[in-house]
Amino acid sequence: MCEWQLSWKLKKDTLVSKDDWIAIVPRRYAEIYPSSPLLNSYEMTHVSAAALMEVRYFQAEADTMPEEIFAEHHVLLNLQETPHRVQNRRDGEMRDFTFHKNEIVVTPAGMRSGWRWFAKSDVIVVTLDPQRVEKFAQTELAMLLDPQQFADLPQFTDPDLCAAGVMLRDALENDDLTSGVMFEAMSRVLLVKLLERYGQKRPEDLALSASFTSDHYGRVLSFIRANLDRTITVDDLAREAGMSPSHFGRMFKETVGETPMQYVLAYRVEQAIDIMKDSARALGSIALDCGFADQAHFSRSFKQITGQTPRQFRAATTQ
Structure with a gap:
């Protein structure tokens, strides 16, 4: 994990032991999720190497995910029709809540997060590389982001964002040129929505004239x-x-x-x-x-x- 990605999470006077450092080596959702994704953009052959994000679609019976720190941002989009109980530990704080359809969870890079869900999941997980997000925000939106880039958003209703996620998922069902073009176009749409709604801009009031x-x-x-x-x-x-x-x-x-x-x-x-x-x-x-x-x-x-x-x-x- 890059130092800048952790610098805002670790206190300056904190000494990190070798064992602790191993514990925060970044992982991927796909590595620790209890089932393989049903659809995975990483496996598409018609998506440009410059793709802005990775998208995975999961369904899994009630289970858990251990606490991990990720080097990438993760956005979880809930498609499950039936409200169900979920526990999400975020940087040591436990949240026990009812997860409703069209609710999202934004977990910024560098945050320790673990999950337990008590019913079958039906979720889209969007993974974003901070360096690509920073470049996209600068060149496409003229937006200067602070180091965290996204707000810590443990639960929020956003049907529009979930609908964009469903279009991305649907584009994964057929690995052909048309689907690849659609995936790239919708990736841009979803990232613009994310940045405009939940992006953390650099605070201008701290800057000198x-x-x-x-x-x-x-x-x-x-x-x-x-x-x-x-x-x-x-x-x-x-x-x-x-x-x-x-x-x-x-x-x-x-x-x-x-x-x-x-x-x-x-x-x-x-x-x-x-x-x-x-x-x-x-x-x-x-x-x-x-x-x-x-x-x-x-x-x-x-x-x-x-x-x-x-x-x-x-x-x-x-x-």
């Missing part, structure tokens, strides 16, 4: 999107943010975790990946549309970010 806020970030991202096919410099971005280039560069890296130019390059590659889904588009045309000087520049940059050339990546994702 000269700090890099969500408003600064939004203006910079809008400029990058509008000028993707052109040369973009640090001076251009600093001007949009209303800062000096040196101050902007420092604040951007401190907030986003990358230098402005690293971010622009990664954004160009991400947009290229999206366009490459259209197999009719030539790589040279995509390169120019995404602001690369030529196809050779595109290929070098793409491999730097993904580890593959554009041709290799396209071949691997269209098999």
